[in-house]
Amino acid sequence: MTASRALLAVVARSLASVDEDVTLPQYRALIVLGQRGAQRPADLASTLAVTPSTATRMCDRLVTKELVDRDRVAEDRREVRVTLSDRGRTLVDEVTRRRRAEIAGLLGTLPQADRDAVVDALHTFARAAGEVPEPEWAVLP
Amino acid sequence: MTASRALLAVVARSLASVDEDVTLPQYRALIVLGQRGAQRPADLASTLAVTPSTATRMCDRLVTKELVDRDRVAEDRREVRVTLSDRGRTLVDEVTRRRRAEIAGLLGTLPQADRDAVVDALHTFARAAGEVPEPEWAVLP
């Protein structure tokens, strides 16, 4: 429990430290775009478990912040393609970078032997978690 | 990174699985009350880094949901004491229980030796994280 809480603290800090003003739902959308590439608003909506209209407004805000781009698709002009902009990708990368750095910082305080053991164990844990297929898994910060 | 994401997924699920309709800020408030006991709204506010008025409204909503109790203190009738109600405590406990269960379930898929190694490593990690004193640490779900 303590470990999970500690990791959560790291995650929360890495998110909070980004000064760009992005809410959690917005960040989740960015994550999806970063991991799955360009998405249609409807896909985004179903991934995030919200209605299409919510996805549209969210994209509105992200477009205003220039974190995503929104273009109509030429082949089927009904569709819209939402993509992470350069700034959006930078933001996501930055959060990830901070998280890595924080975790590395924590591990750095350990003696080498412990550190190796922890890294191995985290790999094992990640493998165990990965074997239980979960739908929304990966849509998280 | 994968391990941290997996743990985050566990946390998110344990939160989402509670059908009581509680937002993240509200849950954070419940956590604080659970860990530190009765609080004055002002203390709650400073812990959660919001203004007193925000804390008051949050308590309004939590009182409506009967997750906390709010009473004036007899000794100093200016003060208000906010306490976790039985239902509130049950909710917090339930989330914790689910989280433990999920993590235990994951670990259960591992062979005994790996499991022990992971548990040790998580303890080590928690200790390392605990040595870096962090202000908001512990206010997290």
Place this chain on the structure above:
DNA sequence: CAGAACCGTTGCATTGAGACATGATTGCAC
């Protein structure tokens, strides 16, 4: 071509978070 099916957007409404300023009690020092 006409209608169906699809996709995204928009209007309208609700809820929660959050801030700031203001008011109302209460306690304390003088």
Place this chain on the structure above:
DNA sequence: GTGCAATCATGTCTCAATGCAACGGTTCTG
């Protein structure tokens, strides 16, 4: 007792998230 400080509560405002319903293009099908 007066005055000041502490402590909440309230009024008012803004903004984000969210859902439902209705609308407006686009494409597909008969």
